[in-house]
Amino acid sequence: MLDPVLTVTLPSYYTASTGMDALLHSIEAYTALPYYARIRPDSPDKRPVYIGANPVSDLFVEKSIELIGKYLRRACHNPYDLEARSNMLLAAHLGGAFGNAGVHIPHSLAYPLAGRNHQLPHGISVCVTAKAALEFIIPTSASKLKKVAQLMGKNTDGLSDIEGAYLAKEAVVELMKDIDFPSGIEAVGFSEKDIEELSQAAMQVQRLLVCSPRPVKIENIREIYRKSLKNW
Template sequence: MAAAKEQIFTLEATPLKFGPGSSAEAGWELKRLGVSRAMLVTDPGVREAGIADRVRESIEAEGIACEVFDRARVEPTADSFQEAADFAVDGKFDGFVGVGGGSSLDTAKVADLVATHPAEIMAYVNPPVGEGRKPPGPLKPLLAIPTTAGTGSEATSVAILDIPDQRVKTGISHRYLRPTQAIVDPDLTRSLGSEVISSAGLDVVCHAAESFVARPFDTRDAPDSPDDRPPYQGATPISDVWSARALEYGGIYLRRAVEDPDDIEARGYMMLAASLAGIGFGAAGVHIPHSLSYPIAGLKHEYQPPGYPDDHPFVPHGWSVIVTSPAAFRYTFGADPEKHRRAAELLLGEPVEEADEDTLPDALVALMRDVRSPSGVRELGYEEEDVEALVEGALKQQRLLAVAPREAGPNELAGIVRESFENW
């Protein structure tokens, strides 16, 4: 007897406060949430820019004690997560604040998780890399304040980390990791260079496009229990709304945001797009480009990205995602031509009457070129001899591949990688 198909979908969205100067209300938000002693997680660059200390001052002005942990690592590892978690456990905090890019926000999520429900980091990491243990209950309040327009971590239930000894990136994923409140302040992006905006913005575009064309939620088998319903459910009527608007904003504003650091309107709309896409893919999921991005970022540590701190080589997340997206969407086109046509239309900002398998990929490549993205995986240091390892790493991301609109096994993923050596 065939398994019953899913008929239920959910939307769990982080409350969002948006607007220039809104980060000054961080203390008010924590007080509202009943926090008396907060751990503020950030990275050295955000601390040096003065952003983290301005947030700390807002918190302390409300009579809330606040300690700053400024050692969040860009592209976190299990070890860097553990360092933050140890700080959190020792500090006996009753609330958490993440200030920075997705890496700082994810570090804050994991610090909150381990401080609330103590365990080794790998116990919570998604299988097959980790044990995939579910948190036994809700976490302490977490206020997320992004300083980039990219990951959408302020709206998602996922924390991403690098496992160097396994040469793979993976994540911790559970609805309890979703922040309690987000503050999105466009003024915080003023100090970001064009390369950071490029990578982060292309991540937004991929989040939106992947979730928009994801397999429909009602093609999955129904879970045995509500607790077994995955956070990434597949595309739903509600996730499509958020993903579509994020795609539209990416097409309108990303080029402007990269070209002019003083274009606060463009950078503000890209921050909003990141949050909207986070809500969309937080429900629907991402798939082939993101599954390949983790081994692309995790297998080699030789690429030194322009415009980023030079303390360690790494592949910025958005660039690791975007380089395989044209080939991936070319592959998935046949699963739902209309959704792919509509995605291209939203990104281009003009009617697309007829579409073929190249329409969305061509729109993505044009955007990549305009915002000076790497041209493909070869520019990031990969060649033919690396294809097998990249595919092996992607296949470990079954929670992502499960929502791809078209099944992708080893041969299909290898073909996508080979098509992605150079996109122009």
């Protein structure tokens, strides 16, 4: 049972963190390398836990993205808004479809951040690189990111897939601003001098990086961290 009354004492900071984590779970699962593009394992016992984006997980995470875009602001700014909290619980539940499809770049880059700043909530560590990570996958995921923009309330009428995909990135950033999210990795204790160490560590998270719709090299990771020093 998902009971919103149990969440009303959760501070706004952690409501924002967990809500954005659910959003990135859903966006990453939605844009993960499709199940039919994954390399076939040598035997059934070597099948990965994450199978890639698929028609079933897409249904769940589309609804999750829509609900978070509509209700996270309200849940953060009014803890007693039970409609908002009910829908955020549902969104987080539906976003659990990532456990089938997988997550990719933002989660991979989050682990080194949280591993070096133990006070950093998971959702914040995931989302501080989201803007640059989404921009990186636009060439391979434009149509799905355009749909993300629509689900988050952006008008994409008459736009190309590429143009719509950039609106998805904008929608995520606008949401982070509205819920007082840290503006980048500098805001959570990191600087240019940390990028190489972070990048080397993130590159080891191949369990997730193989789900990226666009192949990821260490120079790409360095650039995503560098662009994430300040998101606005």
